[in-house]
Amino acid sequence: MNEPAVHLTRRVAPDHPAFAGHFPGQPLWPGVLLLAEVMEALQAAPALAARLGERPTLAQAKFLAPVGPGDTLVVLLYDEPRGLRFELRRGEVLAASGLLLPEAAA
Numbered sequence: 001m002n003e004p005a006v007h008l009t010r011r012v013a014p015d016h017p018a019f020a021g022h023f024p025g026q027p028l029w030p031g032v033l034l035l036a037e038v039m040e041a042l043q044a045a046p047a048l049a050a051r052l053g054e055r056p057t058l059a060q061a062k063f064l065a066p067v068g069p070g071d072t073l074v075v076l077l078y079d080e081p082r083g084l085r086f087e088l089r090r091g092e093v094l095a096a097s098g099l100l101l102p103e104a105a106a
Helices: 031-042 046-052
Strands: 006-011 057-063 072-079 084-090 093-101
Touching: 006 031, 031 046, 031 057, 031 072, 031 084, 031 093
Parallel strands: none
Antiparallel strands: 006 072, 057 093, 072 084, 084 093
16 A cells, blocks of 8 residues: 555544534444544645645545544545545544545546
């Protein structure tokens, strides 16, 4: 496996408003917010972001493990010939993964 083009660590705010309704008594960080973390991490690599364009295509996304309040996420972005492979890890656990393609490749 190649080295990640971007490697960022983020802490999920325990008091984020999304936890209030997603889900009461068993808070879960919504998948759309996990994808937002990927898009924010992409901004740390301007050349890669430019190659994917303003509206990359989400070709694949898998949500594999829950992320909760106060968890620390590691966002890894891998530049590949087809596009951008991403992983979000909670410690050693793979929480989500997927593939973004350049907007023209859709």
